[in-house]
Amino acid sequence: MKVVLLHFCFTEYTVELANGLANYADVTLIQPEKLKADCQQVLDPRVQVRNFAKPRIRDPRNVLAMAEMMRLIREAQPDVLHVQETNDFWYDLTLLFNKMPPLVTTIHDVFRHPGDRDNVPGSEYTRRIAFYKSQALIVHANPLKQALVQQFRVPGDRISVLPHGEIGTFFQKWSEGVHLPREPHTLLFFGRIWPYKGLQYLVKALPLVAERFPDVRLIVAGRGQNLEQYFPDGYDPRQFEILNEFIPLKAVAGLFERSTVAVLPYIESSQSGVAAVAYTLGTPVIASNVGGLAEMVNDEQDGLLVPPGDVRALADAIIRLLGDRELQQRLSAAGLARCQTDLNWSNIAAQTVEIYQRAIARAQR
Template sequence: MKALLLVSELEDYTISFASGVAQHLDVVLAVPRRRYAHLASSFDPAVDLHLLDWPRHRSLSNPWFLYQLTRLIRREQPNLIHLLSNSTLWLNLAVPFWRPIPLVTTIHDVEIHPGDMETRTLPGWAPELMVRQSGHLVVHGEGLKQLVLDRYAKSADHVHVLSHPSILRYAELARRQKMTPREADGTIRVLLFGRIFAYKGLEHLVRAEAILKDVLPNLRITVAGRGDDPRIFQALMGDAGRYDIRNRFIEDTEVAQLFLDTDIVVLPYTEASQSGVLNLAAAFGKPVIVTDVGELGGTVQPNGLGMVVPPGDAKELAAAVRTLADSGELRNKFGTNALQWAKGPNSPERVGGQAAAVYREVVGSC
């Protein structure tokens, strides 16, 4: 059986997912050259990687690209096409030419997150149309499945739940380069990582830090990633000197070092679906504090990955930070669970096997 996977972004997710599926069946992956060329060696060798001159949304060369892509699909003759994100525009026009090959589409976010200006650049009708053109859908949690069923005219047996696979490549990079954590000096390091938009809850982390100013003087918070400038909350900070703010794109080796050095990874989101950051932290065996939004609480609690607090509650967030800061034993317990989860039930190979089973079910039902 052969599956052809398509995606224009989501590099870390795609590397894990495609490499995992390739352990169970033939995988052809078509992605933009400009985003993936430097990552080619990160894929499992079993992935048949095609780097395409994939235009941006507003390029007039998109019709020619769709023609070339359709030729590739007809040449490869896959049993199934899986679009790994519905954040597309032009692919909607090509879907009718791919029939009768079954089309599966993954929906990462049923609703756009508050403040996510990057995703908002896409016309709202585009992801909606791709969902409606797809015979089957994949989501990363039972709660998201219910949201999809409530919103779209899809039968329950055409919406499949797969876990977001662990993101292992940064931990593997750290191991290959023999990177080591910063020497222990009594500091408790907390990391908020990723695209910093309104829904990421930075304001509540800043308020929590202010609460902890006098009771946890050894706390240091790193905010790393592009997006909103964290300094807009400077007036709320208990001690601005306790912050390491890196408001920019973070290179791979720096990502690896950040996760090696941190003691606690926080996801104080006010709204979410799931999170790649959670799956990255687990690969480093780091305990997390998450808010009970989307699939975060339902992932962290049953797997013993860390602590869960209510969204928007700085006092509860501060209490959780202090609890983990005061107990190295508890941090180690959660961290051990996280690493076992990342390399076991949530590993790319295990999730890939579940995806392969979904593919066979879809093809068998056609």
């Protein structure tokens, strides 16, 4: 089987999927030129790579970029085209007006997150083209499938739910063998700092945690706007380590290795790449019991779930985990075990190939 993977973002996810698929298919990865450097040293050598120049979203030269993208797809002559959802209306319109090979699309987020400033005007409507043009859709949680069926009238038999595979391996490769020691009372909030991530609840919970563990420390790592709103009176650098910037790929694994727990206090969630990193690196997870997180994290088995927006419950869970070494070890071991089972890319790739086969059969009807 010849597979073309096309992506404009979700690099770590796409690389690990390509590496897994290389055991089952002839894989070609097509991507914007700017993503080339992020993939080079971590891709399986069996994966062929084709790059194309992609201007900024408002540049009319995107017409030429889409023409080149289509040329590369046709040149590869795939049995199936698998696309990671885009935030790019140029691609969406190209999909609308061109005949495509049998098409599979992974929808990471059915709806844009509240406060997501990366949303491109108009794409919220044009991206729906992929919902209906695809022979098969992949999502990472049952609530996303339900939303596609109930609100967008997508037939349920075209939607498959697959877990979000572990992506810590991607960052481990970038760390080049450098490992950092675990810090006993360090918490990690990682990723884009948008309102739906619930950072304010974690900041409010920290003084409660400090009553029990005075040396508790929170790392806030990721880009976000108006970070000052969380610290109107400033912050104590002994208690907070603020990295309000894009985290270099080679530094990501070290942040998780240093931390006793990764905290995901989201108030809305579709799925979580952060948990998928934490499990690989043996970092226990505390997360909100909301959306796809409630399926990603198995409460009391490989993580702890708390009600979203509940500062006291969040603080209690953190205190419990920091004070119980045996619980830390049990959750860490369970997360690592999942990276060899349902979150393992070889297993996910095998299930994905079955979806490809159904998509090809559906396209031939």
